[in-house]
Amino acid sequence: MTSSKLRLGVNIDHVATVRNARGGATPDPVRAALLAQEAGADGITAHLREDRRHIRDADMAAIAEAIDIPLNFEMGATEEMQKIALATKPHAVCLVPERREERTTEGGLDVAGDDNRLAAYIAPFKDAGTRVSMFIGPEIAQVEASARIGADIIELHCGLYCDLHDEGRFDERDAELARLTAMATHAHGLGLEVHAGHGLSFDNVTPVAVLPEVVELNIGHFIIGEAIFTGLGPAIKEMRRIMDAARGLS
Ligand code: PXP
Secondary structure (H helix, E strand, C coil), rough: CCCCCCEEEEHHHHHHHHHHHCCCCCCCCCHHHHHHCCCCCCCEEEECCCCCCCCCCCHHHHHHHHHHEEEEEEEEECCCHHHHHHHHHCCCEEECCCCCCCCCCCCCCCHHHHHHHHHHHHHHHHCCCCCCEEEEEECCHHHHHHHHCCCCCCEEEEEEHHHHCCCHHHHHHHHHHHHHHHHHHHHHHCEEEEEEECCCCCCCHHHHHHHCCEEEECCCHHHHHHHHHHHHHHHHHHHHHHHEEEEHCC
């Protein structure tokens, strides 16, 4: 298959993390979402966690109202979140595992071990025309279960690949990259749209961005951190430039 432009979804959760550190109204995640849109983001991703540690209900509603690009609503597969997401009517929902004590999303969703419940859980989203994504590790059982229950998209968890890259453990990194590559191909063959995300940075994004079956990357923490030094617009534009270069588009 030919390489085409890769979509960049910018995750703005950590703008809310900084805001919440002081308990006031700034920095405003809606302003960040609009700035990201202006800088060329193809979508905005936000995660309404059960504990509301960053994005809050009112943020999600305000972001959905303000932006013209697709909103990807990340959430745990709970009844509470299902209600909120159905009312928000995002372009897509991305189901992620969520444990209160973790700092971020540590591992992928166990679709294979919870397939009957998840099939029923996603049905109202499919009826509403909302695309459904499963955030999973690069494991064949999880890819096949995602296809079986009728998910539209899988988002491959790049966290382990990124950690191994960043720690300079290149043999292990390459083995994990081979797993991501094989699962991207397998998922595409099953008719799933393939996204990837978690832990991506300027330094580690290229080997993931070159995978032809991957059509979207969701990137948050690194971009928001880089924005402290260069501004949000330039950080997004630089990520865009690296992704385009990886696809041979610049
Ligand atoms: N994709 C999913 C499903 C996630 O849970 C996260 C983290 O919230 C990301 C992408 C973005 O990861 P990072 O903030 O490390 O770029």
